[in-house]
Amino acid sequence: EVQLVESGGGLVQPGGSLRLSCAASGFTFSSYDMHWVRQATGKGLEWVSAIGTAGDTYYPGSVKGRFTISRENAKNSLYLQMNSLRAEDTAVYYCARAGAFEPLDIWGQGTMVTVSS
Amino acid sequence: IQLTQSPSFLSASVGDRVTITCRASQGISSYLAWYQQKPGKAPKLLIYAASTLQSGVPSRFSGSGSGTEFTLTISSLQPEDFATYYCQQLNSYPYSFGQGTKLEIK
Numbered sequence: 185e186v187q188l189v190e191s192g193g194g195l196v197q198p199g200g201s202l203r204l205s206c207a208a209s210g211f212t213f214s215s216y217d218m219h220w221v222r223q224a225t226g227k228g229l230e231w232v233s234a235i236g237t238a239g240d241t242y243y244p245g246s247v248k249g250r251f252t253i254s255r256e257n258a259k260n261s262l263y264l265q266m267n268s269l270r271a272e273d274t275a276v277y278y279c280a281r282a283g284a285f286e287p288l289d290i291w292g293q294g295t296m297v298t299v300s301s
Numbered sequence: 302i303q304l305t306q307s308p309s310f311l312s313a314s315v316g317d318r319v320t321i322t323c324r325a326s327q328g329i330s331s332y333l334a335w336y337q338q339k340p341g342k343a344p345k346l347l348i349y350a351a352s353t354l355q356s357g358v359p360s361r362f363s364g365s366g367s368g369t370e371f372t373l374t375i376s377s378l379q380p381e382d383f384a385t386y387y388c389q390q391l392n393s394y395p396y397s398f399g400q401g402t403k404l405e406i407k
Contacts, residue, residue, distance in 0.1 A: 219396075221344075229336075229344065229387050231396040244395035278343055285391050287334035289355065291343035 186210035186290050188279050193295030200269050200299070206262040206279030206292055214257040217282045220264050222275035223294075232277070233264065236284065247273075269299045302326055302390050306399035312407045317378045321402045323371045323388035332392035335364055335373045338401075339384045347386075348373065380406075 192204040220232040233253040234242045252265040280288035303326040313319050331351040336344040346355045348364035361376045383406050388399040
């Protein structure tokens with residue numbers, strides 16, 4: 185079964201750091217681009233980052249310089265290192281699979297990140 | 302690239318035909334996808350490349366458009382279709398989503 189499982193969410197103080205993980209199974213992880221998408225409670229979807237099969241990375245302005253996406257193909261794992269966290273980063277974070285310039289066809293169940301003092 | 306969905310809220314009845322529009326701030330060819338999200342669940346891919354139905358998605362869902370204007374149509378609403386729908390552009394990074402359209406039961 186094709187599956188993505190996120191972990192690593194939790195409560196962190198403003199200015200703090202957190203590392204999210206996404207474990208992939210059921211497909212050839214190294215052949216796919218991978219993405220992070222977040223959703224604040226009651227709000228819409230916000231694209232957060234992507235990493236291509238060659239390790240190329242992409243971010244929107246809202247997280248560029250603070251978040252770092254990475255992957256470890258040998259472990260079928262995706263990561264999101266989040267630094268200098270702000271209250272507005274509070275959200276459910278989803279990892280998702282995609283082909284190059286293709287849609288996000290498989291999503292994880294999400295992991296909650298709360299930034300609060 | 303900004304995506305603007307209309308309407309933001311839609312009230313309809315079972316059996317109705319509904320259409321949701323997504324407008325892009327610049328041309329994105331056919332690099333547009335539609336997702337359905339139900340409360341507490343991850344989004345589900347419905348349509349990609351503007352008009353291609355994802356495997357397993359009922360044929361009452363259809364998409365059309367190219368360039369800057371796109372539509373998602375549900376031909377005959379079923380009870381399980383009441384959800385929030387999002388468009389997403391895949392033409393260039395940073396990828397972006399529309400603000401969502403919440404489809405509610407009338």
